[in-house]
Amino acid sequence: MMNMSKSLLTSILRRIDEKEKSLYLSLLIAVAILPLVWQSDYVLRIATLCGIYIVLALGLNLVTGYAGQMCLGWAAFYGIGAYTSALLVMRLHASFWLALPAAGLMAAFFGLLLGIPTMRLKNTYLAITTLGFGEIVRLILLNWTDLTRGSMGLPGIPSPSFLGIDLEGKLFYYYFIVVLVIVTLVTMARIVDSRLGRALQAIREDELAAKSMGIDTTRYKIIAFAIGAFFAGIAGSFFAHYSAYIDPHNFAFGESIAVLSMVILGGMRSLPGVVFGAVVLTLLPEVLREAAEYRMIVFGGILMLTMLLRPQGIFGGVQRKKVSQTPVAVGQGKQPLYQNR
Amino acid sequence: MSLLNIDRVTKRFGGLIAVDNFSARIDEGTITGLIGPNGAGKTTVFNLLTGIYPVDEGDIFLDNQAITNQAPHRIAAAGVARTFQNIRLFKELSVLDNVRIGAHSRGRAGIFGAIFRNGAARREEATIHAKALQLLQEAGLAEYSSELAGNLSYGLQRKLEIVRALAGEPRLLILDEPAAGMNPRETEELMAFVRRLHDRGLTILLIEHDMKLVMSLCQRVIVMDHGQKIAEGPPEEIRTNRAVVEAYLGKEA
Incomplete structure (x- = not known):
């Protein structure tokens, strides 16, 4: 485990320049020592929740931020992952370590299933279809009582054990979600900077041009949904065992909107931005707990301000280096433009 | 023929x-x-x-x-590669990325290659990168490689579209x-x-x-x-x- 996270760590660090390196390193150290410095169950719970939402939002960001496909039913994949994992462990007595990837794969499978008929749809139509998908999944979870116990939910979802040791401590969950967040971040950073990631971004920018460059746009959109949903499913599995109780209410439309808001607030296409958005919008309801009645007003107000003042998100557009804002005039380059050689 | x-x-x-x-x-x-x-x-x-x-x-x-x-x-x-009557570049992506996307059909790396960066995927990335830079150099666009395509002047955008098409060989x-x-x-x-x-x-x-x-x-x-x-x-x-x-x-x- 140590070795794995260490090699993951070096592979992230190799990809960022020195100045950023020290920033990320200090962030990582802060995250690592947080539970030791601030020994509070409450803080640990909020931090763990932040991690779950980071994974969820990073998954959605691949679909909506990079591939440009709107999805208003993201919580469905979260719920599918949670129920898959919980039911596998409770009904079939599967190990959590098997149920976790299975939850991801099940969500990815539903991503494919949703993708195949809907990938020819665009914008509003896709948004409405995914919204419908989210509701269908929630209603199935609610009404298939033989399997899911419906609104009574699934209580007593067991904690994982490792080599016979029960891992139910809050510290275990905290450090485990930190690992999951790092794995998700590395995976996403790698996908974005690859042939696959460029194809997804090409689709977002101009679908017709992307097709003309040889990109099978339908296939790539489905791939984006499947990969994103996989991580949502992983987050769902983690959440189910962490909270030990789930019911369909956890995966309602509001959750979909919350995750989408995280992606929009921080800045689509910016991985640090999405992390930031997820953390802020997870902390916000906690900070505003005192003024519970005004919580949603503040929440909505922040989103409105983002859309009005910085529609690209707080971190959007600051990622790329060496980009001048002024157009480059023709013929002002140093060499003649069309050189005959 | x-x-x-x-x-x-x-x-x-x-x-x-x-x-x-x-x-x-x-x-x-x-x-x-x-x-x-x-x-x-x-x-x-x-x-x-x-x-x-x-x-x-x-x-x-x-x-x-x-x-x-x-x-x-x-x-x-x-x-068959093409350009468009009304320029259709990937405006929010870099000039280099536009050309690398043009080479899409000459590559094969998929999800596995993207995430695990195995040898084949790394070599392919390096080849595509080198080819894209060479094409940009030949067209006199190399100095704009990291510029967003949408920030180029009209004439350069037209030329970049041709370069992007050429990347697909x-x-x-x-x-x-x-x-x-x-x-x-x-x-x-x-x-x-x-x-x-x-x-x-x-x-x-x-x-x-x-x-x-x-x-x-x-x-x-x-x-x-x-x-x-x-x-x-x-x-x-x-x-x-x-x-x-x-x-x-x-x-x-």
Whole structure:
């Protein structure tokens, strides 16, 4: 485990320049020592929740931020992952370590299933279809009582054990979600900077041009949904065992909107931005707990301000280096433009 | 040897016959011009060739392989690359990324390669990167590599679109009004650039309204009007062709 996270760590660090390196390193150290410095169950719970939402939002960001496909039913994949994992462990007595990837794969499978008929749809139509998908999944979870116990939910979802040791401590969950967040971040950073990631971004920018460059746009959109949903499913599995109780209410439309808001607030296409958005919008309801009645007003107000003042998100557009804002005039380059050689 | 063979192709939009029983052969290594008045069906022919519109009747062969009604990405992979009348770059992506995306059909790395960066995927990335940089260098765009494509000037955007198309190592390059909106000097430079591509043996088909460009660049010219081919031949012949003059200027009373 140590070795794995260490090699993951070096592979992230190799990809960022020195100045950023020290920033990320200090962030990582802060995250690592947080539970030791601030020994509070409450803080640990909020931090763990932040991690779950980071994974969820990073998954959605691949679909909506990079591939440009709107999805208003993201919580469905979260719920599918949670129920898959919980039911596998409770009904079939599967190990959590098997149920976790299975939850991801099940969500990815539903991503494919949703993708195949809907990938020819665009914008509003896709948004409405995914919204419908989210509701269908929630209603199935609610009404298939033989399997899911419906609104009574699934209580007593067991904690994982490792080599016979029960891992139910809050510290275990905290450090485990930190690992999951790092794995998700590395995976996403790698996908974005690859042939696959460029194809997804090409689709977002101009679908017709992307097709003309040889990109099978339908296939790539489905791939984006499947990969994103996989991580949502992983987050769902983690959440189910962490909270030990789930019911369909956890995966309602509001959750979909919350995750989408995280992606929009921080800045689509910016991985640090999405992390930031997820953390802020997870902390916000906690900070505003005192003024519970005004919580949603503040929440909505922040989103409105983002859309009005910085529609690209707080971190959007600051990622790329060496980009001048002024157009480059023709013929002002140093060499003649069309050189005959 | 004809590289592209368009065989009696028809396309209707409702009651309108946009392309009517149109046939043409494009020989390997030539520059062919497709001209005609506005609305003659030239861009529709391009969209049929690249699979963007389905063909109603007729067949299209690339090197004797039927590409009729194949998906656009398959036709691109088969070796047909294009630019667009109204520039369609990936504006929010870098110049380099635009060209690397152009090379998409020459790569094969998928999810596994993206996430695990195995040897094959890394080598492929390196090859694509080097090729993209080389193409940009040859076109004099290397200094703008990390610029967003949308920030380039109009003339440079037009050129980048051609470079992006070249990255797919096409056998046939289709240019839809490459000189549209360019000033005379930019047009000159564009012509030199296209000539250089021709010298390397690339087959080029272009739509253009700038007659000076067409007449000096193309070895063959095909003239369309009302969806039909009304003339075909070397530029000198087209210049004096009665049907062509009538299509452009109207019949003498």
